[in-house]
Amino acid sequence: MARALVQPVTDDVDPDAESHELRFRFDTGRPCLDLVVTVGERWQRSFERLRSPGDLGRWLVRGGLADGPIHITRRDLADARDLREATFRIARAAIDGRPAPQADVRTVNGWAARPDLAPRFERLGRGVRRDGGATVGAALATLARDAVDLFGGPLAGRVRECAAVDCSGLFLDTSRARRRRWCSMATCGNREKVAAYRRRRAGTPNRPSLGRTPHAPIASPRS
Numbered sequence: 001m002a003r004a005l006v007q008p009v010t011d012d013v014d015p016d017a018e019s020h021e022l023r024f025r026f027d028t029g030r031p032c033l034d035l036v037v038t039v040g041e042r043w044q045r046s047f048e049r050l051r052s053p054g055d056l057g058r059w060l061v062r063g064g065l066a067d068g069p070i071h072i073t074r075r076d077l078a079d080a081r082d083l084r085e086a087t088f089r090i091a092r093a094a095i096d097g098r099p100a101p102q103a104d105v106r107t108v109n110g111w112a113a114r115p116d117l118a119p120r121f122e123r124l125g126r127g128v129r130r131d132g133g134a135t136v137g138a139a140l141a142t143l144a145r146d147a148v149d150l151f152g153g154p155l156a157g158r159v160r161e162c163a164a165v166d167c168s169g170l171f172l173d174t175s176r177a178r179r180r181r182w183c184s185m186a187t188c189g190n191r192e193k194v195a196a197y198r199r200r201r202a203g204t205p206n207r208p209s210l211g212r213t214p215h216a217p218i219a220s221p222r223s
């Protein structure tokens with residue numbers, strides 16, 4: 001099968017680290033999906049947010065998978081991208097109602113079989129951290145175990161893709177009605193609501209989001 005590359009677009013993104021294109025997201029509902037959305041706009045450009053080992057280090061700290069700076073090699077970065085793309089293809093299969101690709105299942109299971117980070121908490125109800133003596137391998141094992149738990153369990157059918165035409169971010173739908181459409185009401189949901197309102201005002205049909213090009217299978221980028 002032909003495979004499209006995730007295109008690193010380091011010369012095509014806003015260099016401001018807080019720009020939309022480089023901003024990390026931790027609101028998908030699962031750490032393994034947070035990793036998947038380190039590629040932005042997969043429906044169109046598939047731009048890379050983990051452009052360097054340093055980016056991966058920042059992502060691990062922000063995601064609660066490392067206390068502070070840890071040594072990260074380019075090999076670690078390639079491993080993280082491999083796990084991410086395997087997780088993405090499994091998520092796509094789950095969304096489409098297809099069997100998960102076996103090679104990707106092996107990749108995720110392989111990482112999940114390694115020692116992961118020990119969980120700990122500090123204050124009641126204030127969250128679980130998984131850090132302390134972190135290595136990238138243990139962090140990836142933790143993410144892979146999260147993917148095993150998600151896609152092997154009853155929530156596999158609740159992984160969704162944002163319905164906004166310019167987003168395609170993945171998220172876990174934990175709504176009671178199981179009909180959540182947007183990755184975030186604060187961004188995509190609001191934008192689409194405003195657009196629908198304008199269409200009604202203009203008397204144009206209130207159609208759903210425009211169709212997108214179907215996702216091409218995505219392979220790991222060059223590291």
Ligand SMILES: [Zn+2]
Nearest residue numbers: 162167183188
């Ligand atoms: Zn969205």
